[in-house]
Amino acid sequence: MVPLSHILLLSVILFTLGTAGFIIRRNVITVFMCIELMLNAVNLAFIAFARRLPNLDGQLFVFFVIVVAAAEAAVGLAIIVALYRNRNSLAIDDVDSMKL
Amino acid sequence: MELLLALMLLPPLAGAALNGIFGRRFSEGLVSAIGCGAAGLAAVFAVLVAVVSHLGPESPPFVHSYFTWIQAGSFRTDFALYYDRLTLIMTLVVTVVGFLIHLYSRGYMEHEGGYYRFFCYLNLFLFMMLVLVTAASYPVMFVGWEGVGLCSYLLVGFYFPKKSASDAGKKAFIVTRIGDAGFTVGVALLFWTFGSVNFPELFPKVAALGLGDQQRALTAACLLLFLGAVGKSAQLPLYVWLPDAMEGPTPVSALIHAATMVTAGVYMVARSNILFVHAPEALKTVSAVGCITAFFAATIALCQNDLKRMLAYSTISQLGYMFVGCGTAVFASGIFHLMTHACFKALLFLAAGSVMHAMSGELDMRVMGGLRHKLPVTFWTFLVATLAISGVPGFSGFFSKDGILAAAYNGPFGAPWLYWLLTLTAGLTAFYMFRALFMTFCGKSRVPHDLEHHVHESGSKMTVPLMILAVFSVVAGYVGIPRALGGSEAFDRFLEPVFGGSQSLLASSGVAAAHPAGDLALMAGSLTAAGLGILLAYWFYLKSPEIPEGIATAFSGAYRTLVNKYYVDEFYNWLVVQPLLTGSRKFLWQFVDAGVIDGAVNGSAEATGDVGRVLRRIQSGNIRSYAAWVLLGAVGWLGYLLLR
Numbered sequence: 001m002v003p004l005s006h007i008l009l010l011s012v013i014l015f016t017l018g019t020a021g022f023i024i025r026r027n028v029i030t031v032f033m034c035i036e037l038m039l040n041a042v043n044l045a046f047i048a049f050a051r052r053l054p055n056l057d058g059q060l061f062v063f064f065v066i067v068v069a070a071a072e073a074a075v076g077l078a079i080i081v082a083l084y085r086n087r088n089s090l091a092i093d094d095v096d097s098m099k100l
Numbered sequence: 101m102e103l104l105l106a107l108m109l110l111p112p113l114a115g116a117a118l119n120g121i122f123g124r125r126f127s128e129g130l131v132s133a134i135g136c137g138a139a140g141l142a143a144v145f146a147v148l149v150a151v152v153s154h155l156g157p158e159s160p161p162f163v164h165s166y167f168t169w170i171q172a173g174s175f176r177t178d179f180a181l182y183y184d185r186l187t188l189i190m191t192l193v194v195t196v197v198g199f200l201i202h203l204y205s206r207g208y209m210e211h212e213g214g215y216y217r218f219f220c221y222l223n224l225f226l227f228m229m230l231v232l233v234t235a236a237s238y239p240v241m242f243v244g245w246e247g248v249g250l251c252s253y254l255l256v257g258f259y260f261p262k263k264s265a266s267d268a269g270k271k272a273f274i275v276t277r278i279g280d281a282g283f284t285v286g287v288a289l290l291f292w293t294f295g296s297v298n299f300p301e302l303f304p305k306v307a308a309l310g311l312g313d314q315q316r317a318l319t320a321a322c323l324l325l326f327l328g329a330v331g332k333s334a335q336l337p338l339y340v341w342l343p344d345a346m347e348g349p350t351p352v353s354a355l356i357h358a359a360t361m362v363t364a365g366v367y368m369v370a371r372s373n374i375l376f377v378h379a380p381e382a383l384k385t386v387s388a389v390g391c392i393t394a395f396f397a398a399t400i401a402l403c404q405n406d407l408k409r410m411l412a413y414s415t416i417s418q419l420g421y422m423f424v425g426c427g428t429a430v431f432a433s434g435i436f437h438l439m440t441h442a443c444f445k446a447l448l449f450l451a452a453g454s455v456m457h458a459m460s461g462e463l464d465m466r467v468m469g470g471l472r473h474k475l476p477v478t479f480w481t482f483l484v485a486t487l488a489i490s491g492v493p494g495f496s497g498f499f500s501k502d503g504i505l506a507a508a509y510n511g512p513f514g515a516p517w518l519y520w521l522l523t524l525t526a527g528l529t530a531f532y533m534f535r536a537l538f539m540t541f542c543g544k545s546r547v548p549h550d551l552e553h554h555v556h557e558s559g560s561k562m563t564v565p566l567m568i569l570a571v572f573s574v575v576a577g578y579v580g581i582p583r584a585l586g587g588s589e590a591f592d593r594f595l596e597p598v599f600g601g602s603q604s605l606l607a608s609s610g611v612a613a614a615h616p617a618g619d620l621a622l623m624a625g626s627l628t629a630a631g632l633g634i635l636l637a638y639w640f641y642l643k644s645p646e647i648p649e650g651i652a653t654a655f656s657g658a659y660r661t662l663v664n665k666y667y668v669d670e671f672y673n674w675l676v677v678q679p680l681l682t683g684s685r686k687f688l689w690q691f692v693d694a695g696v697i698d699g700a701v702n703g704s705a706e707a708t709g710d711v712g713r714v715l716r717r718i719q720s721g722n723i724r725s726y727a728a729w730v731l732l733g734a735v736g737w738l739g740y741l742l743l744r
Binding site for chain 1: 722723724727728731
């Protein structure tokens with residue numbers, strides 16, 4: 001039996017990687033993947049706790065997260081395609097038109 | 101009785117309400133019918149009350165409480181009315197003269213805008229004046245007191261699109277307010293000292309005191325009450341509003357600023373007679389102020405060329421006489437003069453209004469002259485009133501003025517200087533009144549040609565009240581023929597129940613006639629003065645009209661001072677108005693308002709803006725930096741939760 005702390009540590013590492021990638025990377029697709037990575041890090045934490053506690057809520061939540069992530073992937077990728085068609089670029093700094 | 105009293109008060113109020121609310125839709129005839137009808141009803145009921153009150157046996161003053169008005173702790177005031185012989189005289193004067201002036205206004209205000217507004221205010225004034233004279237406590241009296249002040253303000257500023265008229269209205273209101281402040285403080289002081297402000301409780305309490313008890317409180321209270329009277333009755337130093345109040349329509353000047361409202365101060369002093377006799381210092385102040393005002397205003401009236409303004413100064417002067425009557429503790433003489441003055445001064449003003457009507461609004465006596473033939477009724481009635489005010493024997497003013505002169509000399513608080521100054525003033529009065537008469541009605545016409553063919557006698561709507569008032573101006577004096585002339589002093593004896601208490605108090609403590617002198621000798625003095633005044637006026641303005649101009653150039657300094665009314669308005673302007681305006685502008689406006697208040701408002705707005713300008717740098721549009729902030733926030737929050 002893998003101890004809970006190990007799994008949580010893995011989850012934290014994955015989440016941190018995702019966050020760092022989200023902040024540092026400029027390619028939209030990479031950023032998108034980083035978000036997925038963070039979501040899955042959270043999923044991992046949920047599963048770990050669900051196993052540890054005699055409780056299925058965590059597993060239930062994971063399903064929801066996966067469903068939302070799937071929907072997000074569909075919509076997000078569609079946006080990325082539309083973005084590329086319009087701007088001919090995937091660099092995230094090219095779509096900061098809100099900036100002063 | 102209480103029903104009759106209420107019926108006397110209510111018609112003017114109802115008339116004011118009707119005309120005020122619906123008057124705009126009524127025809128002029130209906131408006132004036134309501135207005136005059138209400139005044140007439142009030143007069144009828146005033147007479148009825150007077151008759152009924154005399155049917156029964158001699159009784160103490162009638163008091164009836166209609167409802168409780170204010171109750172707070174030990175302070176209690178009912179809306180109660182008080183009816184004794186003083187009230188009787190005042191209600192009759194107010195309603196009868198008021199009714200005649202209503203009748204006159206029907207003709208005078210024709211074709212002027214705001215007909216219904218005028219009658220609404222006039223009725224409201226009548227109601228308030230009746231409240232004032234029938235009140236059974238100082239607070240209720242104060243309601244009427246302020247009510248007539250309000251009506252005075254509204255009516256002086258009746259032609260409000262004219263700047264001078266609206267300014268005069270404000271001046272009348274603000275200047276009298278100074279006196280009103282004294283009045284309220286005086287009433288508060290009475291409550292503090294005696295625990296009551298209702299006449300039926302207060303007066304017996306004071307009457308039971310010996311002379312000298314509570315002297316300080318009573319003197320202070322009386323002086324404060326008198327300050328109110330000074331404001332209302334236009335005495336020195338608060339008289340300045342009355343001449344300007346002539347901006348109002350002439351019937352208003354006649355009713356409010358000659359016959360009734362300005363005499364409210366005299367009435368109030370007479371009503372409080374029992375308080376005043378306990379405060380000799382206050383009484384002496386009253387007579388001194390009255391005497392000096394009488395002389396002062398008469399000298400100003402000498403050089404006025406505006407007919408109505410001249411009459412206004414004459415009113416101030418005559419009010420001074422009344423105060424001397426009250427101040428020498430011969431209250432009945434003051435009230436007697438109040439009554440006769442109401443008749444002849446109202447007549448003078450109405451006649452002046454008739455002249456003004458004929459002259460298309462012109463009031464400068466220098467462009468009149470010779471109007472006798474064109475305005476016969478106006479001339480004869482004006483002549484009667486002039487004779488009355490000058491104190492010519494046989495006319496009402498003679499009897500009443502003589503009573504005051506006698507009081508000034510040998511009344512309980514009389515003094516020779518009062519008598520001599522008033523006698524001199526009587527001469528001045530005769531002079532300036534006949535000067536006005538001669539300049540307006542006699543001699544050669546100085547009317548400009550384009551006006552000349554307009555000049556016409558007023559219609560019967562205006563002349564009939566003039567004639568009735570002329571009759572009153574003659575006969576009103578015969579109710580109080582002095583004993584020296586074989587009369588019975590019926591008027592004084594009639595008011596005995598009102599003033600008897602204070603008179604016997606004075607008599608019992610040895611304050612009696614200080615300077616006994618023959619009444620006939622005193623009378624001769626005033627007659628000589630009046631005769632000289634009339635002769636001088638005749639000589640100056642009919643025989644050799646070049647003399648006044650010669651005098652004016654020879655004493656140009658004195659003449660200019662008089663024409664400019666001793667520069668009192670300018671002085672007040674410099675002393676009070678300008679500092680107030682400058683202070684308001686520089687301190688209240690430019691510092692407090694613009695600096696502090698606006699500064700606080702604008703400052704907070706600017707601070708918000710500045711903070712926003714700094715904070716908006718955060719919204720860079722750079723998503724990664726947002727994410728970094730979110731992360732930072734999450735880490736910070738987590739850190740706080742963990743390390744707490």
